[in-house]
Amino acid sequence: MPPTYTLFYGTFIQLPRYAPPPGSGQKLALSINHGALWVSSADGRIKGFDWEIGIDSDDELKAWVERKGWTVVAENDSTADGKETVIIVKARKDRNGFFFPGFIDTHIHASQYPNSGIFGSSTLLDWLETYTFPLESSYGDKDSDAAPPKAHAAYNRVISRTLSHGTTCAAYYATIHVPATNLLATLCHKRGQRAFIGRVCMDNPAFCPDYYKDASPEESVAATEATIAHIRTLDPDGSLVAPIITPRFAPTCSPAALTGLGKLAASYDPPLHIQTHISENKNEVALVKEIFPQSASYAHVYDDHGLLTARTILAHAVHLTPEERALIRSRESKISHCPASNSALGSGLCLVRTLLDDGIPVGLGTDISGGYHPSILESVRQACLVSRLVASQSAEQSGREKLSVEEALYLATRGGAQVVDMADQIGGFDEGMFWDAQLIELGEVVGDNNHLDGRSDDAGNVDIFGWESWEEKIAKWVWSGDDRNVKAVWVGGRLVHKRGSEEAI
Amino acid sequence: MPPTYTLFYGTFIQLPRYAPPPGSGQKLALSINHGALWVSSADGRIKGFDWEIGIDSDDELKAWVERKGWTVVAENDSTADGKETVIIVKARKDRNGFFFPGFIDTHIHASQYPNSGIFGSSTLLDWLETYTFPLESSYGDKDSDAAPPKAHAAYNRVISRTLSHGTTCAAYYATIHVPATNLLATLCHKRGQRAFIGRVCMDNPAFCPDYYKDASPEESVAATEATIAHIRTLDPDGSLVAPIITPRFAPTCSPAALTGLGKLAASYDPPLHIQTHISENKNEVALVKEIFPQSASYAHVYDDHGLLTARTILAHAVHLTPEERALIRSRESKISHCPASNSALGSGLCLVRTLLDDGIPVGLGTDISGGYHPSILESVRQACLVSRLVASQSAEQSGREKLSVEEALYLATRGGAQVVDMADQIGGFDEGMFWDAQLIELGEVVGDNNHLDGRSDDAGNVDIFGWESWEEKIAKWVWSGDDRNVKAVWVGGRLVHKRGSEEAI
Numbered sequence A, B: 001m002p003p004t005y006t007l008f009y010g011t012f013i014q015l016p017r018y019a020p021p022p023g024s025g026q027k028l029a030l031s032i033n034h035g036a037l038w039v040s041s042a043d044g045r046i047k048g049f050d051w052e053i054g055i056d057s058d059d060e061l062k063a064w065v066e067r068k069g070w071t072v073v074a075e076n077d078s079t080a081d082g083k084e085t086v087i088i089v090k091a092r093k094d095r096n097g098f099f100f101p102g103f104i105d106t107h108i109h110a111s112q113y114p115n116s117g118i119f120g121s122s123t124l125l126d127w128l129e130t131y132t133f134p135l136e137s138s139y140g141d142k143d144s145d146a147a148p149p150k151a152h153a154a155y156n157r158v159i160s161r162t163l164s165h166g167t168t169c170a171a172y173y174a175t176i177h178v179p180a181t182n183l184l185a186t187l188c189h190k191r192g193q194r195a196f197i198g199r200v201c202m203d204n205p206a207f208c209p210d211y212y213k214d215a216s217p218e219e220s221v222a223a224t225e226a227t228i229a230h231i232r233t234l235d236p237d238g239s240l241v242a243p244i245i246t247p248r249f250a251p252t253c254s255p256a257a258l259t260g261l262g263k264l265a266a267s268y269d270p271p272l273h274i275q276t277h278i279s280e281n282k283n284e285v286a287l288v289k290e291i292f293p294q295s296a297s298y299a300h301v302y303d304d305h306g307l308l309t310a311r312t313i314l315a316h317a318v319h320l321t322p323e324e325r326a327l328i329r330s331r332e333s334k335i336s337h338c339p340a341s342n343s344a345l346g347s348g349l350c351l352v353r354t355l356l357d358d359g360i361p362v363g364l365g366t367d368i369s370g371g372y373h374p375s376i377l378e379s380v381r382q383a384c385l386v387s388r389l390v391a392s393q394s395a396e397q398s399g400r401e402k403l404s405v406e407e408a409l410y411l412a413t414r415g416g417a418q419v420v421d422m423a424d425q426i427g428g429f430d431e432g433m434f435w436d437a438q439l440i441e442l443g444e445v446v447g448d449n450n451h452l453d454g455r456s457d458d459a460g461n462v463d464i465f466g467w468e469s470w471e472e473k474i475a476k477w478v479w480s481g482d483d484r485n486v487k488a489v490w491v492g493g494r495l496v497h498k499r500g501s502e503e504a505i
Helices: A058-068 A110-115 A124-137 A149-164 A178-191 A217-234 A255-266 A282-291 A298-304 A322-331 A339-344 A352-357 A376-393 A405-419 A470-480 B058-068 B110-115 B124-137 B149-164 B178-191 B217-234 B255-266 B282-291 B298-304 B322-331 B339-344 B352-357 B376-393 B405-419 B470-480
Strands: A005-014 A031-040 A046-050 A070-072 A084-090 A097-101 A103-109 A167-173 A194-198 A241-247 A273-278 A312-316 A334-337 A362-364 A437-441 A486-491 A494-498 B005-014 B031-040 B046-050 B070-072 B084-090 B097-101 B103-109 B167-173 B194-198 B241-247 B273-278 B312-316 B334-337 B362-364 B437-441 B486-491 B494-498
Touching (some): A005 A470, A058 A070, A103 A149, A103 A312, A103 A334, A103 A362, A103 A376, A103 A405, A110 A124, A110 A167, A149 A167, A149 A178, A149 A486, A167 A486, A178 A241, A194 A273, A217 A241, A217 A255, A255 A273, A273 A298, A282 A298, A334 A352, A339 A376, A352 A362, A352 A376, A376 A405, A376 A470, A405 A470, B058 B084, B097 B405, B103 B110, B103 B362, B103 B376, B103 B405, B110 B124, B110 B149, B124 B282, B149 B494, B167 B273, B167 B405, B167 B486, B178 B217, B194 B273, B217 B241, B217 B255, B255 B273, B282 B298, B298 B312, B334 B405, B339 B376, B352 B362, B362 B376, B376 B470
Parallel strands (some): A194 A241, A273 A312, A312 A334, A334 A362, B005 B097, B070 B084, B194 B241, B241 B273, B273 B312, B312 B334, B334 B362
Antiparallel strands (some): A005 A031, A031 A046, A097 A437, A486 A494, B005 B031, B437 B486, B486 B494
16 A cells, blocks of 8 residues: 655755746746655645755654654555555755756657767758658558567667656657557556657658658548547546647648648547647748748648647747747747757757747757757756857847746746646646656765766766855756756656665655 | 786777868768777887777687787786786777777866856856856965865866866866966876866956956966976976966956066977967957957957967857958967857857868867866767857858768867877877777667666666667767766876776776
């Protein structure tokens, strides 16, 4: 019998639910609290917290637990004797430990993971042809009902890697193959990663390669329905794993497929999520204009086919016009900013501040494997760098506020939650939210014995010298942290990743 | 008694000594060899290599060693009996291991290391005032002959970190303090990192803070001479640790100090190395124009004061004019490209391709702590990203070739060797060069058991699936590798860093 609660104890750092409104002149600040927070084993949600309890003494904690009338048990201890039971997980102060909301990756191609870092000097359209379509096409055989072993290896690995970097929720693109897409859903469900699973739709023979495309618009829709059915069987209410309608992007889809997929999403109550790409690269924008002359803009292509909804995630949005931003805003659609990918493929510098000022919700995406790294923390860094470069490129932009570390972390958590339309469920430590969280340790203060020779229990690259404020520690984490700092990860209260052999967890 | 040789065995990857000339249309390719290479214990230099010997069988190696007439010994085994002895170090094939030249960091402020990642949204000039001068000033007390404990902690740590990331040679800036600068030299010498040690000179009261500056031009020169004397005592011929004349940058130095330092460098035979900053940020360029109205350009300021020599390292060079590039070329001065710093401080996108096409030698610098990370591999990544963004920003630049992974690795090794004027000594595996090298392991091929839970012996983030060519493996290393892949580091044949407890090393 599981304990009634898990009690998390130590320092909790998150971003506030609402960022200060644009133009208010207020700076977004970290919310830093010390104390205890408890999560119900029954539903994995946060039941309460107390930021008054001191975190310096075990006696204080013990007295506090007793006042609650709880019995502390070990994880596999089924002692109950009628009382509510609790297990305790601590963020160790001596290791500069803290709890942080899990990261939300709003745009990641699970199937492309094995190609991470392999893109040469290509840009979007030749990258697709040279590297991406050949890999994706190998995830299935239309004549077989089974996903091939390489899909198992790649999907298990991308889940392992993203969990190890603290990603508790991901909006995944799979491939066109139903069995492999279903496998990805099954693996996420089994391993406990919150996920949106998108079967990729692409039927336009003028752009898609012969060896990798849907035979017709009807196939795009029917195959998508097949994966929805599988995902609904796994997780009927979609609380952990949910389908997401995924027209790859405008050039790969016929108008009939776009319309059919829009109708499919709208046929559910609530409507299904939708994800696609928009305005990543200038040549792509020109191509869309050529293919869809009847639409007023790239954004209008999606709007004209019923795909621009309040549950639509648009990846990239590097070259949007003001009119497109206004349309996206009016439809309440969301944007996934993928700075690592945009820099790696030379797509350009996305004007995130402009998007935010326009009131469009923005999250971060790794965009594996246009992006080269499965870590959202790397995306946080790249978002900051891109924002600083934007400011360096033009007088108009230099007057705009650069994205702060705090704002980039907001995009990675609260922003991501808005983008996947779960702002009241995940992204922070509000009462009633799912406990989707990571335990971060920055390591002990650098002392006299600071050689690194022969160490294998490496705490990572963050060096804390002892004088840093929490804000400065967080900046150091953002700029030099990695998966070694992620000691444990929970999704909906379930421990889904653990690093090393830590007694406390 | 040490063995006569160390024999390195396995795969060796490096860049060719000379990159194809600009405009030749030839692509720079990795030089990949399999076999054995031996290094003399007497002088730490490469005595030979044999790329014909197979690396698949220990028997083949044994027979080969016997043909050489050598006796294989364990490291601390002094068996000699008249024969030449050898210890063997293997790059393990099953772990995708290879030897690679050590990285050369051509621009790093050792003293700023504790501030890594702390820069907020500042740009160069306010960053100096807010973050940098206060930290640097704490490394000494002009009334004391001893370096404070914090200098010990920071300098030991920055040496540990850079070694752990494979940096075998660094051009360091210290602070204005002679005792702490001497300490940095002593630590590098003791720990075996090849280093240029620069005592920072800054005497212009109009720009330097009262609490952190040289009292006069004479003090800039005299204090520099004091550190040169110390370094010459440690290492009379400068084969491992050498002084480098370091006027911080034009705005911080009076004309008299600049002239005095130029003369000081020229008074040695061969002339001493010189390092400074140039044209990092537009406001800085404007400031220099204002302070030095008599000089034709920023580059001319240094030239007018005898500081633009064939042994001068100019950091940044983001906003150089064509005339300045021509002047730098004519003086045979070198440039340290610091992309992570330029993006982090929003300094701008350096046109590295233009510099290379102009025939100016370019290396990479981390520029800690304008740069946020001590790893030159991170600088390699950022150099690639910046080059792709340059291409995205203008039609003129989009026609230029982006920096390939191979070219960025060239800058990190051969290019860096040119920049520190040691192109015939380090940066590759040529016969007669110092064995300044790193053993990289990318890890075993991802198999079925690819969960990462509970692992603490983590091989890092590079995932090899088994189908990759060596070029693709190197791309994966560049884009997702880190210090966990650096299993051992040697400088001049001496093992200076080792990761974990590896039996072979």
